[in-house]
Amino acid sequence: MQAVTIKDVAALAGVSVGTASRVLSGNPATSADARERVAAAAAQLDYQPNAQAQALRSARSQSLGLLVPDVRNPFFADLAHAAEQAGLSAGYVTLLGNANESSDQQDRYLDTLISRRVDGVIIAPVGGDGGRLRALLERKVPTVLVDRTVPGFRLPSVTTDSETGIRQAVQHLAAQGHTRIGYISGPQATSTGRDRFAAFTQAVAEAGLSQDPELVYFGDYQAASGSAGVHALLELADPPTALLAADSLMAVGAISILHRRGLRIGTDVALVAFDDIEWFALLDPALSVIAHSVEDMGRIAVELLLQVIAGEEPASVVLPSELIVRASSSLPISLA
Template sequence: MAGKGVTIREVAAHAGVSLGTASRVLSGNPATSPEARTRVSDAVVALGYRPNLQARSLRLTRTNAIGLLVSDVRNPFFADVAHAAEQAALGADYVTLLGNANENVDQQDRYIETFLNQRVDGVVLAPQGRGSGSLQALVDSGLPVVFVDRTVDGFDVPSVTTDSRSGMTEAVAHLAARGHHRIGFIGGPQAISTGRQRYDAFVETLPAHGLVVDDALITFGDFQEESGIRAAEQLLAAPTRPTALIAADNLMALGALAAIRSRGLRIGSDIEVVAFDDIEWLAHYDPPISVIAQDTDAVGRCAVELLMRVINGEEPESIVLTTRFIDRHG
């Protein structure tokens, strides 16, 4: 294997080092060991790697700007994360260029290309799907990258995520203790890591409370409000509708609440609802909605702190924050 088609990821794999180490060696960053420099240099020769000069210039020129790409700017969770990230970046003397992927891979890719062209010093992003061509190009460029909220299999990138299981376990235990045997679930897209993790956490928790996994009580949306309406209508139209419902994000929960009320059902007495993400309007809903809460301030702040460490030549470990259940029923 040789030629300009060889990527920096292949060089890193051949040398037996991380992608970040390979990138720093190739950019001349002194924060590398002699052994790492030798292994990467040998891999470059063996594979015939030709560096992307444009990408190299990105690493050598500081702009004191970072790119921040959220999944949906209309989602209060991502708005709060973006605000926390922006404030943390300002505290580190960086300005933030904000992009909205709109839960769409093509829109994500347009922003990634723009960030590369604008020569930002690094990127924090919530990746879409299972990894697009532009996402691979971004990582291969050697530009410092941190994933936030979501991860993508096969990408060696530090991330800030949350543990869905802790809060989900508490939520299911709460509903089971209140006598709910038919708990409906509106999951997110299974192509997205958070969608898969929240679904897995739900189905793996049920047996501990003597509950079976019933496919008739499970449906999926796309983390947006309209899909929450459709999913809830499907569940509520079933011959034996659920007596409780967990929605895997706040926008789908909002849609589910609208569908429930359109049928004349009473929240809390006819059906109990739990939403993933503690957003302000859920606490002020009538009646207030119980939630599985994430610390959005910590998510955004930690993502920028990780990115600053990558920019400075470090290889930080990923961070997993906890979730917790907040009971607002009683």
């Protein structure tokens, strides 16, 4: 409407629209004179190109979609931050979508991203089947999975090798004398839920600890399920002396209920959480964690996506995880 268009810039500079476009896009086939006058006109009018028109014409939107299960989860907030910064420095704007832990909302966002014609999508998928993920692939939209994978979708991914950290945690707890470790698992509909559960099962077996299936509670990566898990595990006839929570939100729920029950973490019960959140080090006692680098994950996901956009077929990346021992798990059980 009253917005400044390239036509206004061209008119003020006294050149054709085509020439104005060439100057503005840095096309070398321009004269010094044209460059100067167009630049001056654009500056004078404070011209901002219509990104929609550019995208429609050039079939490139210079935007990426990032779909996370929950932005309020600090892990995904950090992931969003890392990916957004990496995208920005490559000239891409990031459209952040929040599935809000709902497959339906994820599917709606996927359709939105298709409609917006984003140049690529990074997704930490919610739900067991891919849902509308398939529509993305049918349209050959460059896509990279992050944190989680989905069976049946052969896509580049950036994930964490949860196994190493979990084995370290189990061995560490065994060394403190714990024989019954309660495990608050992620949902088995997610790859991380399955992988971490399998790693826990195997580590417990290797360490010769109790494989009592009652020691496993299946949560949903939300705080409330961490509370419920602690509740259930402590009600067992033979309750665990140590707890391992498969993500930070469930650990938060666990801590909350342990406090309410008057149990001292690190003394009455040991606790280790997957995900290294800044705040965990501030708790009293400080929380032992299985750390993995969310900054690397976000940055590398963007790198892989840019490679896919460039027509390459990058290999998936698996990042390491590592136990960080703090006071919540460092007391031998005999002293507890």
